[in-house]
Amino acid sequence: MQTEIYLIRHTTPDIAKGICYGQTDLDVVQSFPEEVELTRPHLPANIRTVYSSPLQRCSKLASALFPAHEIQFNDALKELDCGTWEMQAWDEISKAEMDPWLKDFVNVTVPGGESYTIMHERVLRCFSEIMQQPSPAVIVAHGGVLRSILAHVTSTPLKESFDVFSLHYGCVVKISGEPGNLSHELLYNYSAAGKEWHRPTVNSSQA
Numbered sequence: 122m123q124t125e126i127y128l129i130r131h132t133t134p135d136i137a138k139g140i141c142y143g144q145t146d147l148d149v150v151q152s153f154p155e156e157v158e159l160t161r162p163h164l165p166a167n168i169r170t171v172y173s174s175p176l177q178r179c180s181k182l183a184s185a186l187f188p189a190h191e192i193q194f195n196d197a198l199k200e201l202d203c204g205t206w207e208m209q210a211w212d213e214i215s216k217a218e219m220d221p222w223l224k225d226f227v228n229v230t231v232p233g234g235e236s237y238t239i240m241h242e243r244v245l246r247c248f249s250e251i252m253q254q255p256s257p258a259v260i261v262a263h264g265g266v267l268r269s270i271l272a273h274v275t276s277t278p279l280k281e282s283f284d285v286f287s288l289h290y291g292c293v294v295k296i297s298g299e300p301g302n303l304s305h306e307l308l309y310n311y312s313a314a315g316k317e318w319h320r321p322t323v324n325s326s327q328a
Contacts, residue, residue: 204234
């Protein structure tokens with residue numbers, strides 16, 4: 122069965138740089154309408170099904186792009202659960218907690234949260250189900266979720282996925298082909314704000 126799925130990352134969240142967040146339900150910034158219009162031209166008109174993380178930075182984008190669709194929200198498409206680190210400044214998280222995760226963020230679980238592997242497994246279960254549904258389809262989700270899917274499609278090790286897939290807010294990636302033989306194409310990926318930084322600055326975490 123031929124598949125055509127468009128991955129869309131949410132637009133810019135309303136959060137200061139340097140703050141750890143995952144499943145915190147952040148709102149979007151005031152430039153949201155303009156960001157929506159930058160993403161819109163890169164999507165086809167014949168989308169049949171729309172799936173989204175229920176967090177509002179995704180749900181608002183899905184609703185704005187596809188007002189005529191019944192959006193299917195799925196908790197499995199949420200970002201990594203950052204547990205007790207949610208909404209803490211990266212540089213204020215204790216070194217004792219942070220160092221093991223920095224050394225192996227794929228397998229080490231965030232205190233009270235998830236590891237990248239745990240998130241990857243739930244995302245792939247959801248993605249496999251979506252693959253069986255009518256397409257063209259859309260998935261509106263988070264950077265970690267999209268990278269997890271792309272790592273699976275391209276057989277990229279999870280530990281390399283953040284370096285291999287630089288995905289800016291509002292980006293669009295097309296996945297197409299048959300199960301076991303999928304390809305991806307980056308249709309839109311622009312950031313006026315530059316590179317994000319979702320980890321402590323060097324040598325700054327507290328003992």
